[in-house]
Amino acid sequence: MNSKGFTLFTALVAFILISLSILLVNSMVSSERNNFEIISDISEQQEMQAIADLTRADALQVFNFGIRYSIESFSKEDNRVPIGEPDNPYILFATNSDWDSLQENFIAEKFGIGTGDSDPGPFATLTASHMTNLLSRAESIRGFEIELAEQRREVLARGLQRTLNGSSSSSDFLELVNCDSGNYSDCVGTFYVTLDLSRGSITDSDYEDFPQISVTNNLTERTLREPILPRGKFRIYVPVRLFKALAGARAVGFASGDGVLDDSLWDDIDALPDQSAMESRxxxxxxxxxxxxxxxADDDGFYLESYKVFVLTDSDNKLLRYDVDLIFKEDNPKYRVESVNIENKYMITLRRNRA
Incomplete structure (x- = not known):
């Protein structure tokens, strides 16, 4: 009887030990599986993040090019008659004699800085159009699908305009290269622009208007989505010598009383008898x-190509207005964004109206 009891007890203990061993093995297998899945998830995340970072770096270069290209294209566009004259001249008035105020007025008119306009201006619209075309495709990598999330150009234009409006002054947005005094002979005239996407400068909803990268693992269908532009300030170099053209126009407009926009020349021309004499003077x-x-004179490939004058009078030959169109040409490809077989011309119009 004792022998049978001992045998039964031994069998029970053995069963318990076997059960515990099975539970322990299952626990170890489960832990190993969980560890493997965690490691796989981490590895997949790292691989997808690396792909996203590389794609974002490429897309960021495209974005930088798009900004530079848009500024150049917007300034020298020549699609309307007469061919050979830019379609978007900048008009300089008698109130623009100060170099700092000239810069403020220029970027307010051309880029919408500090205007407070909620609707996209011409520059934001043109840039958004270029950006949506440039960022329309992305090459996929084996095992992963890469997409640049489709962005409507009007949404991107609105986001760009709000970003531009976030710059309170020209100094926040613009930095000239060797042209602080506005002296034509000493002015390089290229510049940097700054887009501020840092927190506090742009809202989350506006930030989401900018293009995003999507990386999808074809096997697990897991997707990683990130914006092309990380939070922060982006300083973009624009090689075009727009401000050298402005400095040259300013030298013609204001010349110690003898400039086109100075009072003494206006009075002199106003005293002449007819339009022909006025134009000649x-x-x-x-x-x-x-x-x-x-x-x-050629200044490292930059020079005034041509100019023309226009005088408007009333029926009694009374002077109402005159314009001087100055067309500057850039022949140095170092100072062009789209440098292949493209002529860069910038037109500045000096305009004086009767007060």
């Missing part, structure tokens, strides 16, 4: 100012 003065400032 204006043309002569412009020729003198151009010569005095060596604007037609």
């Amino acid at each position: 204006l043309d002569s003065q412009v020729s003198t100012l151009v010569s005095n400032n060596n604007l037609e």
